[in-house]
Amino acid sequence: MPVRVDDVMQLLCHVSQEKGMKAAVKHSGRGALVAGATAFLGGLMGGPPGIAVGGALGGLLGAWMNSGQFRPVPQILLELPPTEQQKLYDEAMDILKRLDWTDVVQLTALVMGNASLQQKLAGVVMNYLSRELRAEIQYGE
Structure with missing residues (x-):
């Protein structure tokens, strides 16, 4: 079954929301x-x-x-253009390619039940935002 970019973006939004991630994108x-x-x-x-x-x-x-100007990371991720979402998807798939799932609900359950996978995916999001958008990341509510 092909993995949809939207499914992985939903997963990344869920992980970043659980971690309480916020980012301030610099507009120098x-x-x-x-x-x-x-x-x-x-x-x-x-x-x-x-x-x-x-x-x-x-x-x-x-x-x-x-x-x-800190905004919730899920909001930033959903506003990314499709080409940027594809870049983030490709990075996340390097971590998720070994998992076996049928839909986004099962994928989310697998990831949320594994602290190591959560941390790796949060790292992918954080690195992407820092590198591509030059954002400052903040954790917590």
């Missing part, structure tokens, strides 16, 4: 854009002193935009 590009835009607008409105003031305010605004 967006922060830099805000800082540059406010410096530009400051320059248009106030000349050289306006550039300095606009850049400082934009830098603060950009830093604020990137700080502490």
Whole structure:
């Protein structure tokens, strides 16, 4: 029986929810854009002193935009584009390929009954989020 990407994504969401995983995805590009835009607008409105003031305010605004926006990992995983879900699926299947199951319910039961598998899959999710999305991971409720 072919394994569906959606089934493995549901499993990863369940594991990350049980572990209480949250992640803050850094949007440094967006922060830099805000800082540059406010410096530009400051320059248009106030000349050289306006550039300095606009850049400082934009830098603060950009830093604020990137700080502490933790979201539940299952929400982040479900919002991934299909190509990114496929990457995560491929990594998870390296761990799951030796298991024998018929549906996502049985697969979830097998994994949730094995602490080692849970830890390995949580590690796959954590490594993926850190590497691909440059996210900061947090555990607990």
